[in-house]
Amino acid sequence: MLELHDVHAGYGATPVLHGVSFTVAPGEIVALLGRNGSGRSTTAKAVMGLVPSRGTIAWNGQSLQGRPVFEIARAGVGYVPEQRDVFPALTVHQNLLLGVKPGAGRGRWTAEDMYGLFPPLRQRQHTEAGVLSGGEQQMLALGRTLMGDPRLILVDEPTEGLAPQIVAQVAAFLHTLRRQGVAVLLVEQKLALALDVADRCLVMGHGRIVFDGPTGSLRADAAVRREWLEV
Numbered sequence: 001m002l003e004l005h006d007v008h009a010g011y012g013a014t015p016v017l018h019g020v021s022f023t024v025a026p027g028e029i030v031a032l033l034g035r036n037g038s039g040r041s042t043t044a045k046a047v048m049g050l051v052p053s054r055g056t057i058a059w060n061g062q063s064l065q066g067r068p069v070f071e072i073a074r075a076g077v078g079y080v081p082e083q084r085d086v087f088p089a090l091t092v093h094q095n096l097l098l099g100v101k102p103g104a105g106r107g108r109w110t111a112e113d114m115y116g117l118f119p120p121l122r123q124r125q126h127t128e129a130g131v132l133s134g135g136e137q138q139m140l141a142l143g144r145t146l147m148g149d150p151r152l153i154l155v156d157e158p159t160e161g162l163a164p165q166i167v168a169q170v171a172a173f174l175h176t177l178r179r180q181g182v183a184v185l186l187v188e189q190k191l192a193l194a195l196d197v198a199d200r201c202l203v204m205g206h207g208r209i210v211f212d213g214p215t216g217s218l219r220a221d222a223a224v225r226r227e228w229l230e231v
Helices: 040-047 069-074 092-098 111-117 119-123 134-146 164-179 191-197 215-220 222-228
Strands: 002-011 014-024 029-033 053-059 077-080 152-156 183-187 200-205 208-214
Touching: 002 040, 014 040, 014 053, 014 183, 014 208, 029 040, 029 164, 029 191, 040 053, 040 152, 040 183, 069 077, 077 134, 092 111, 092 134, 111 119, 111 134, 111 164, 119 134, 134 152, 134 164, 164 183, 164 191, 191 215, 200 215, 200 222, 208 215, 208 222, 215 222
Parallel strands: 029 183, 029 200, 077 152, 152 183
Antiparallel strands: 002 014, 002 053, 200 208
16 A cells, blocks of 8 residues: 655755645555646655655555665556656667566566557557657556556556547556556546546645545535636
């Protein structure tokens, strides 16, 4: 289980998170919602060790704070950044192979599994990643992370700017992770997607959690949606 308690984080002298606390259980998809600047991406980066933090961040009872990013990844935490960060000069297949943990035995997932989850990647497996469309790069980033066999995945804005059919494939991917018992923290701005795939929703405002409850509760709470999510 991922556990955050009273987490504070920011960039230099600029604080962003002000006492964030929540959990994500195995096989649970938790959507982290909020307007731009609310602290959603900073929360994911704090978990991954990409920004300094204080408070408690633990995965399966082990503290993640102060550990280098590669150690957090080897502890079973995967991260799909908003920018996707594929290696443009390498092929799709080479990018997928880079997701495998060094020295690890065979994980649950193979490149063939990724081509099954994302059929367009099979057709492009020998193509350099830099010429892929935005949707194809997102599929590749998701697949590369899964190749490391994580037990927890942090996914930051996976559907930003994507066509509806690609969004549907991303949603199917998230459902697959749930069935496999993977814990998912989904940083998302699209309320419709969050309500479709998440078991529980967190809403952030000004660096704090202002709502934490089942998806159905957020769907029924027009006041919270109006105050913290709607434009």
